[in-house]
Amino acid sequence: MSTGAASEESRTIESEVVDDDWDDDEEEWDEDRPENFEDRQQVAHALALAEKEPEKGVPVLIGMLTDTDLDENGDFELRSDAMACLCSMGGAAERAALWVVEYAHPIYDLTAVFMSSGITSGTGAKDRTPDQIRKEEADSLAFLAAAKELDENLRWRAIDEYLGTTGFSGYRRLGQIAPDIDIARAVHGYGWAGGQFASSLRNLVAQDDSKPMDLRIEAVGLLWNDSPSTAAGGLASVMDGLPLGGRSPGDLLHALNRMTEEEVEALLGGLEGDEFRRAGSRFLASTLDALNAVHEIHPLGDIGEVLHSWTREAVVRWGQEAEANSCLDASDKVALTLLAGRYAEVRSVDFSNKWADQGEFFQESFFTVADRWNEFAVGDAYRLAFYSSSDVRCVLRVEPTANPGVRGWHLAVEERDPGGLERFAGEITERAERSSVDLPDQLMARADWVRLLFEGISELS
Incomplete structure (x- = not known):
């Protein structure tokens, strides 16, 4: 016709x-x-x-x-x-x-x-x-x-395809052609026919620095739940804009830690060319900013200061070595992502003297930090672990030295009562299938702490 x-x-x-x-x-x-x-x-x-x-x-x-x-x-x-x-x-x-x-x-x-x-x-x-x-x-x-x-289902399917086809230009125009849509509600699933067609919008909102950070973080977390491979630059964009303070960084890092390594690698591997290089150059700094924010939110007292300084130092040293190859590759970003997620996970637990009140929380939580060493892997060489019980909290760091076959260890211990922080250091010498641990005299006097040290070293080996 x-x-x-x-x-x-x-x-x-x-x-x-x-x-x-x-x-x-x-x-x-x-x-x-x-x-x-x-x-x-x-x-x-x-x-x-x-x-x-x-x-x-x-x-x-x-x-x-x-x-x-x-x-x-x-x-x-x-x-x-x-x-x-x-x-x-x-x-x-x-x-x-x-x-x-x-x-x-x-x-x-x-x-x-x-x-x-x-x-x-x-x-x-x-x-x-x-x-x-x-x-x-x-x-x-x-x-x-x-x-x-x-039909609502059809319309949202078309919107998802439209955003996937047009990218940011279409996203910017969406408010003009569909002014009845509430972007914030749509990110949370409203109107998406049961949340079936939300990936494109969530990815674009994550990258939109004009949106509130809480909404961008929510978009990233939801993206990983439904289609992580579509997120492309969302993660790097959000990390780059994280503020130093507030609960938002902690929320993001909790979401990061729920990702499997394969999902993170697929998400980060979607970046190509200049976009990949830009994300690599800012990813380390963004991760350090996020760690700072979590430290401010969950300080943990003196032991928290030790945990934070040692973690930052290890991340900086390892990241600088990785960046020496021009930029961080996908596996480097995976390592930083999982480290940051685990860091936020452990620090978000309330390690106050009201420890007994936390029992129900730990039973329901998807992770456990009580009465065990919790590892933070920074690349292949630097290892950190945190331990907490009703009596004592410890941070352990194991790292390479200039001597082949010799690693250094550093232990910070804080007793609940009467309190106070003590630090110890030594070396681990590895020969064939055997290894020996150098123990300072002050530590030898505390058999329970020696036991914790050996357990921690075993966990990090």
């Missing part, structure tokens, strides 16, 4: 519906008026609007395709009129209509509606360049995203 034919049809319907001879005061007006007068008038106005202002009228017609209330007469006449107009317009309007036919639930009978419209086939991709086809696809998805009366 040609555009001219659609226009003629629009005028015909309007002439049938809007008759100046009808008079509200005349009884025969009600008798002669079609049963579905309001519906016909609604469709006629949409047809006319699509002809004059496609950006406004096309989304209205698209929304009518799934409006089965227009089938009051038991046929598909009015929806077929909408379908015929969209297809006769060609280009993005036709592509949008055919998209609805393809993805709509069978209850809408869109195949029958399409057949009733008299359209035999689409215009296809004749005489169009690849760039023109891509633009047409984006425009058609924009029409669908703007169609607020369209």
Whole structure:
């Protein structure tokens, strides 16, 4: 059907519906008026609007395709009129209509509606360049995203495809073409047909530095739950913008630690070229900022200061060595991510003297920090571990020395009562399958601490 034919049809319907001879005061007006007068008038106005202002009228017609209330007469006449107009317009309007036919639930009978419209086939991709086809696809998805009366499941699917196709430019435009959408609510799953089509939006919100940090972190956490491979630069963008303070960094790092190594590597491996290099150059600094923020949120007293300084020192030394190869690779970022997540996980536990009150928490938690050494791996060489019980808290660091086969160890111990912090240091010498640990005299006097040291070294070996 040609555009001219659609226009003629629009005028015909309007002439049938809007008759100046009808008079509200005349009884025969009600008798002669079609049963579905309001519906016909609604469709006629949409047809006319699509002809004059496609950006406004096309989304209205698209929304009518799934409006089965227009089938009051038991046929598909009015929806077929909408379908015929969209297809006769060609280009993005036709592509949008055919998209609805393809993805709509069978209850809408869109195949029958399409057949009733008299359209035999689409215009296809004749005489169009690849760039023109891509633009047409984006425009058609924009029409669908703007169609607020369209079946909700279909509309959100179209929005997800639109954002995935257009990226940040489409994301910025979304507020104009779909002003009824609340981005913050949509990130949390509202309107996404059960959260099925949210990945593209969450990824873009994570990278949007104009959005509140809490919302960006929430978007990253939700991304990892449904489709981590789509996150691309979301992680690096959020890490780069983390503030020093507040609970947001801790929340993000908790989310980081829930990731498997394979998921983190897939997420970070999505960065390429200049984007990869930029993310690598800022990732170490961002991780250190995040560790600082967690330390401020959960200070842990004197033992917390030791844990923080030793962790930072190990991260800096290891990161500088990794960056010597021009930038951090995906495995380096995985190591930093998992370290940061574990660090936040352990420090977020309340190690106050009300230790007994924490029993229920530990039983329900997905991790355990009580009465055991909790390791922080920084690359392959630097190892740290934290221990806490009702009586004592310890931090242990094991690292290489300049002598082959010899590692240095550092132990900080804090008793609950009467309190106070003590530090010890020594070496571990490894020969064949045997190793010996150098113990200072002050430590030898505390058999229980020696036992903890050997347990910690064994954990880090």
